[in-house]
Amino acid sequence: MLGKALAKVFGSKNDRMIRQYRQIVARINGLEEGVSGLDDARLAAKTVEFRERIAQGESLDALLPEAFAVVREAARRTLGERHYDVQLIGGIVLHEGKIAEMKTGEGKTLTSTAPIYLNALAGKGVHVVTVNDYLAKRDVEWMGQIYRFLGLNTGCIVHGLDDRERREAYAADVTYGTNNEFGFDYLRDNMKFSLADYCQRGFSYAIVDEVDSILIDEARTPLIISGPAEMSTDLYAKVDAIMPRFRKEEHYTVDEKARQAMFTDEGVELAERLLEVDNLYDTANMMLLHHMEQALKAHALFKRDVDYIVRDGKVIIVDEFTGRTMEGRRYSDGLHQALEAKERVRIEQENQTLASITFQNYFRMYDKLAGMTGTADTEAAEFKQIYGLDVVVIPTHEKMSRQDYADVIYKNQEAKYRNIVREIKARHESGQPILVGTVSIDVSEKISGMLSKEGIPHDVLNAKQHEREAEIVAGAGQKGRVTIATNMAGRGTDIKLGEGVRELGGLHILGTSRHESRRIDNQLRGRSGRQGDPGSSRFYLSLEDDLLRIFGSNRLTFLMDKLGMDEDEPIEHSMVTKAIENAQRKVEGHNFDIRKHLLEYDDVMNKQREVIYSQRRAILEGTDVHALVADIMQELVAEIAAEFAQSSVPAEEWDWQGLDERLLQQFNLKLGWNDEEKQGLRKKADLQAKVQEAVDAAYAGREQANGPEQMRQLERMVLLQILDTLWKEHLLQMDRLKEGIGLRGYGQKNPLLEYKKEGYNLFAKLMQAINQHTVSNLMRIQIVREDELARMEEEQRIQRERQMAQAKRVERQDGEAPAPQPVQREGKVGRNALCPCGSGKKYKKCCGRFS
Numbered sequence: 001m002l003g004k005a006l007a008k009v010f011g012s013k014n015d016r017m018i019r020q021y022r023q024i025v026a027r028i029n030g031l032e033e034g035v036s037g038l039d040d041a042r043l044a045a046k047t048v049e050f051r052e053r054i055a056q057g058e059s060l061d062a063l064l065p066e067a068f069a070v071v072r073e074a075a076r077r078t079l080g081e082r083h084y085d086v087q088l089i090g091g092i093v094l095h096e097g098k099i100a101e102m103k104t105g106e107g108k109t110l111t112s113t114a115p116i117y118l119n120a121l122a123g124k125g126v127h128v129v130t131v132n133d134y135l136a137k138r139d140v141e142w143m144g145q146i147y148r149f150l151g152l153n154t155g156c157i158v159h160g161l162d163d164r165e166r167r168e169a170y171a172a173d174v175t176y177g178t179n180n181e182f183g184f185d186y187l188r189d190n191m192k193f194s195l196a197d198y199c200q201r202g203f204s205y206a207i208v209d210e211v212d213s214i215l216i217d218e219a220r221t222p223l224i225i226s227g228p229a230e231m232s233t234d235l236y237a238k239v240d241a242i243m244p245r246f247r248k249e250e251h252y253t254v255d256e257k258a259r260q261a262m263f264t265d266e267g268v269e270l271a272e273r274l275l276e277v278d279n280l281y282d283t284a285n286m287m288l289l290h291h292m293e294q295a296l297k298a299h300a301l302f303k304r305d306v307d308y309i310v311r312d313g314k315v316i317i318v319d320e321f322t323g324r325t326m327e328g329r330r331y332s333d334g335l336h337q338a339l340e341a342k343e344r345v346r347i348e349q350e351n352q353t354l355a356s357i358t359f360q361n362y363f364r365m366y367d368k369l370a371g372m373t374g375t376a377d378t379e380a381a382e383f384k385q386i387y388g389l390d391v392v393v394i395p396t397h398e399k400m401s402r403q404d405y406a407d408v409i410y411k412n413q414e415a416k417y418r419n420i421v422r423e424i425k426a427r428h429e430s431g432q433p434i435l436v437g438t439v440s441i442d443v444s445e446k447i448s449g450m451l452s453k454e455g456i457p458h459d460v461l462n463a464k465q466h467e468r469e470a471e472i473v474a475g476a477g478q479k480g481r482v483t484i485a486t487n488m489a490g491r492g493t494d495i496k497l498g499e500g501v502r503e504l505g506g507l508h509i510l511g512t513s514r515h516e517s518r519r520i521d522n523q524l525r526g527r528s529g530r531q532g533d534p535g536s537s538r539f540y541l542s543l544e545d546d547l548l549r550i551f552g553s554n555r556l557t558f559l560m561d562k563l564g565m566d567e568d569e570p571i572e573h574s575m576v577t578k579a580i581e582n583a584q585r586k587v588e589g590h591n592f593d594i595r596k597h598l599l600e601y602d603d604v605m606n607k608q609r610e611v612i613y614s615q616r617r618a619i620l621e622g623t624d625v626h627a628l629v630a631d632i633m634q635e636l637v638a639e640i641a642a643e644f645a646q647s648s649v650p651a652e653e654w655d656w657q658g659l660d661e662r663l664l665q666q667f668n669l670k671l672g673w674n675d676e677e678k679q680g681l682r683k684k685a686d687l688q689a690k691v692q693e694a695v696d697a698a699y700a701g702r703e704q705a706n707g708p709e710q711m712r713q714l715e716r717m718v719l720l721q722i723l724d725t726l727w728k729e730h731l732l733q734m735d736r737l738k739e740g741i742g743l744r745g746y747g748q749k750n751p752l753l754e755y756k757k758e759g760y761n762l763f764a765k766l767m768q769a770i771n772q773h774t775v776s777n778l779m780r781i782q783i784v785r786e787d788e789l790a791r792m793e794e795e796q797r798i799q800r801e802r803q804m805a806q807a808k809r810v811e812r813q814d815g816e817a818p819a820p821q822p823v824q825r826e827g828k829v830g831r832n833a834l835c836p837c838g839s840g841k842k843y844k845k846c847c848g849r850f851s
Contacts, residue, residue, distance in 0.1 A: 014393050021089040024065065028088055031069040040077070040149075046070045047151040050121050060118055064095065067118040071146060075113060078145040084397045087111040094370040095119065099211055099383060099391045101376045104523070105494050105530020106396060108372045109139055112207050113146050115370070120152055120173040124204035127366075128176045131210045132324070133158040134469070139209075140176040147174050157181045166199040179214045183223040183362045187355040190613045191225070193720060195620045203366040211371025212519055215363060215387060216379050217319075219595045221329070222602065224356040233337060233347040239291045240341035242274045243299050254300050256550045261300040263292070291334065298338035306440040308339060313346060315339045318441065323462055323486035333739070353731040357609065358602045360386055360595075374526045375519040382592050386599065398532025402506070404525060405538040407514070407577050408570035409548075415567040416542040420512060421450045423538075424482060428456055432504040433481040435495070437511045437524040438462075444484045447512065451482065462486035476527075477507050487520060495527050506534035513545045514580055516587040547583055600752055604759045605734060611763075612727050616720065625715040629778065632771045633695055636666060641688035645681075654687075663691065666772060668779040669698050702779060714781055722773045730766045734759060 035043070050063055060067075068091060072083045083091070087107055090100040091114035102108050112128065120126045130136045136156055144154040155169030157177030166185060169175050182200075189198045208214050246252055251267030254260070263271065271292055272280050280289050302308065308317050309325065315336060317326040330336040330348075340347045363369055364387060376383065380391040410416040420436075427434050438444040441462045448460050461472045461483065476483040478498035497506060507528040515521050521539070528535030541548060619625060644659045663669045671694060681687050703711045737758055744754045 017392055018089065018395065021092050022085070024092055025085050025088045027065040028068045028072070029085070031065060032072070035069045035073045036076075038073075043070065043073060043077075044149060044151050047121065051123070054121055060095070060122065063121070064092070064118060067121070068092075068114045070150065071114045071117045074146045074149050075110065078149050079110075079142075081107075081110055083110060083114065086394055086397050088114065090372065090394045091115045093392045093394065094207055094372060097368040097370050097389070099371040099373070099376050099389050101391055101393045102372060102374060103396050103400070103530070104374045104526035105533075106374075106394070108209065108374075109143060112209070112372060113143050116143075116174055116207065117147060117150065117152065119205045119368075120147070122204070123173075124202060125170065125172070126174050126204070127182060127206040128174065129179050129182060129206055129208040129214060130176060131178065131213055133178060135209070136176040136178055140174075144174070157185070163197060163199055170200050179208070179218065179359060180223065183357060183359065184225065186362060187223060187225050187357060190616060191355060191724070193620070193717075195617075205368045206363065206366045206370070208363070208369070208371040210373050211383075212373045212376050212379055215359060215371065216382060216519075216595070217517075219359050219386075220591075220598055222356050222358045222598075223362070225354045226352060233349060235288070235291050236295070236334070236337045236341040236347050239275075239288075239295045240298075240338065242271070243295050243342075245270065245274065246296070246299075248300070252296055252300060256546070259301055261296045263296065291338070294334045294338040295341070297335055298342045302335075302339060303440075303442075304343070305442040305445070309441065310343050310345060315343055315345060320439075320487075323441070352728070353735060354728055356605070356731070358599060358606075360599050361602055361606045363387065375522045378518050378522075378588070379592075382595070386596070396532070400529055401532055402525070402529025402535040402537065405536065406572050407539045407541055407580065408572050409541045409543065410570050411543055411567050413542045413544045416512075416540050416545075417447065417450060419568060419570070420447065420510065420540050421454060423510065424451065425454055425456060427508055428480060428482055430504060431480050431500070432506075432508055433477050433479065433498070433501060434483070434508045434510055435476050435524075435527055436482070436484045437509065438484060438486050439513055439515055441486055443512055444486050448484055451484075456482055458482035458484060460484045477501060479504070487515075487524075494530060496530075497533055502534055505536060508535065509537035511537070511539035513541055514539055514547050514584065516547060516584060516591070518581065518584045518588065521584075541580070547580065547587075601738060601755060604756050608730075608759070608763050612723065616723060619716055619720055625719060626712060629715050629719070629774065633667075633699070633775055634692065636771060636775060637692045637695055638688055640666070641684050641691060645684035645687040663694075666776055666779075667695050667698060668776070669694060698779065702781075706781070715778060718777045718781065719770075719774050722777065723770055726766055726769050726773065730762060733762055737762070 038046075046066070050067060053063065054060070068083075068088055072088070076082045084107070086102075087110060090102055090106075090108070090111040093100040094112060095115035095118060100108070100111065102111065116126050116128060128136075128139065130139065136158055140154050140156040147154050152173040155172030155175040157166060157169050157175060158181065159178075161169070169177070170185075185199050189200055192198060246263075246267055248254065250264065251270055252261055252263050255262075268280055272278065275288060275292075277285050277288065279285065280292070304310065306318070307320070308315050310316070311325075317329050317331065318324070319326050331339065337347050369387065369389065371383075371389065376391045377393055383389040383391055408419075410419065424434055424436065436444075436447060438447065444460055444462050448458065451458050459472045459475075459482070461469060462485070472483060473485070473495060475481060476485075477495040479501055481498075495507060501507070509525055509528045511521065511524055525537045528537055543549065640659070640662055644654055644662070646654075660671060663671060671691075681690060706714065738755065741751045741755045741758075744751045
């Protein structure tokens with residue numbers, strides 16, 4: 001109560017911030033007359049002046065009013081558009097590293113140009129992150145006119161560029177691109193063997209467009225580069241063939257809230273009978289059980305044209321938030337293969353992870369991060385907790401005049417759809433444009449079919465017709481136009497009203513159901529009423545809709561039956577709307593928990609990833625690898641001495657044979673000490689010093705045989721190769737650990753703590769293995785010819801480039817294990833062929849031991 005009273009007197013925190021920003025805007029406006037008097041050359045020369053002042057120590061904050069005034073004038077001259085005061089406020093918010101919530105149609109793209117220009121002056125590069133390639137290409141050409149006019153260069157990162165083109169784009173002052181491209185470039189860079197091959201140059205400042213879509217909705221889907229795992233796909237088809245025999249409730253149950261399906265005891269018995277196994281839960285049948293569980297998910301939980309589509313013989317995921325297809329991405333842990341078996345298309349091979357990172361951890365690497373969207377305030381707590389980002393709601397340029405009608409709820413879906421078509425027909429006859437929002441492809445096609453029967457012309461925008469997206473959205477405000485769209489999140493194109501539409505009431509939004517997230521509903525509504533335009537919106541629901549059915553519509557059903565309400569008679573009450581919003585809050589909270597859970601697990605991997613990637617980069621930057629190898633050898637000698645020279649055991653009883661075998665295995669070293677030499681060693685320190693002397697001498701001999709310069713290159717190459725090979729194996733182990741760690745909860749143990757503990761132990765073993773294998777290889781490797789080293793390095797580089805070029809993008813869904821996607825291996829070394837490292841040994845007895 002006190003808080004509300006104070007807010008009335010002094011305004012909310014958001015109101016107070018806006019008042020402060022208006023003072024800065026007043027200073028910018030005061031500079032407008034002077035800036036507008038400059039000719040083009042003198043205006044462009046301001047960039048050089050600003051950079052000189054920065055070099056002399058002036059801060060970006062101090063430059064802000066002048067820089068913003070210059071950008072506004074440049075935009076007026078190049079685009080014919082002048083920033084509104086509220087757009088300048090949004091720009092200040094973005095410069096401060098916060099999220100600017102601006103209503104749809106308020107001009108977020110133009111708003112971002114001022115902070116982009118200001119921060120680009122520092123010369124460290126600004127990244128502008130968009131949700132798709134179309135927007136990245138559009139914005140770099142459209143807004144790029146301002147930057148190029150002012151002497152800055154621009155770049156664009158889209159799918160299909162080679163490394164040279166990517167390096168040029170990242171070297172620009174301003175770089176536009178999609179979140180996926182930025183993330184994958186980071187992973188690919190950390191798989192390269194030369195700094196000259198790196199594409200990215202750092203993480204200074206990024207502005208994320210549609211920040212809620214990228215940092216919230218897509219945060220459950222880590223970016224994963226994966227390679228081939230040699231596993232047969234026959235079992236997926238075998239298991240899928242028996243799935244039609246299983247019936248819901250009798251053989252399996254479905255929990256729609258948790259999106260889980262489980263076999264009943266009867267279902268397990270049926271599976272054992274059909275698969276001809278005695279016990280499906282026997283350890284020997286765990287793989288079979290896993291395939292059964294994934295096939296059950298594919299059949300019971302995943303619907304065609306809702307969760308995925310089938311196109312050109314491939315199962316393609318549909319993004320539940322944007323309605324777009326997610327080309328190249330695959331469900332994890334064999335689920336995608338189960339869907340391919342279900343749809344009778346070619347079953348792709350499973351893969352294993354080569355590199356991965358979550359969007360949360362990728363974007364947290366930036367020194368300063370900002371974002372903009374039309375809907376962020378409902379997720380303000382998550383933005384603050386995960387990313388440290390505050391949300392500032394920017395006032396609209398014109399007063400909002402859209403009329404939002406209360407939701408109407410019908411008894412069943414058929415009644416709902418009938419009345420939707422009636423309203424569309426009535427408004428269409430009046431000429432008012434209508435945008436119909438659906439949550440899935442099958443609903444959009446159902447309504448499209450009903451409208452076609454009524455003879456109502458219309459456009460459909462969903463994952464199947466995404467090629468005409470911008471054209472369809474841009475024309476949705478024309479007189480008499482009917483547009484059906486599957487989710488409107490991040491469409492990036494304004495809907496402008498055609499001639500005579502304002503008089504008809506503007507664009508009408510008709511939602512065919514509520515989405516799980518309030519933000520998605522708000523994004524749909526936000527398409528109407530831009531820049532003070534008239535408009536209206538209404539959502540149609542039924543008691544059979546997933547949201548109401550799963551989260552409790554029993555009381556409403558009982559009430560409608562008791563009152564004897566007709567199918568076509570709707571309920572319209574504020575209590576119902578509040579009940580729906582409460583259901584949405586529950587789902588949003590559940591999804592936040594999933595994302596937070598995923599991040600907690602990935603934080604364990606992130607610390608390990610930082611260690612490995614920093615070690616790789618240090619090697620590539622020219623750190624003294626020889627000194628590092630010397631330190632590793634000293635550590636290994638100390639460990640061996642501690643193991644075999646125990647103080648409680650006389651030297652005569654030390655395991656001399658075991659010591660000889662260990663030194664031969666680790667250092668390729670045969671000591672051949674006689675009894676007299678052994679008797680002279682009484683303590684661990686004596687043994688350690690003697691072994692160290694022998695190891696140093698052997699390594700010096702290896703260096704003399706290969707040449708000092710070649711040995712330095714070999715040290716670098718071998719360490720990188722061993723590090724990459726064992727890191728890949730470690731990722732596979734961590735994935736398997738994560739898959740089964742949840743079962744620890746049944747033993748009253750915290751799965752996350754267990755994952756951290758065991759993950760740490762696995763990482764310690766990884767570092768130990770890297771040290772051991774590096775030294776073991778270096779003590780055996782031998783260069784046959786002088787040009788052999790260059791050949792090896794080139795082969796290593798080509799092999800890595802092939803692997804990366806063929807590696808497919810894969811994502812995890814709902815925090816599951818990494819999704820595999822096939823990559824063909826080229827240039828694979830035979831087990832009995834000579835090892836390409838040049839040791840002269842067979843591959844299986846040399847580097848093949850570690851792969």
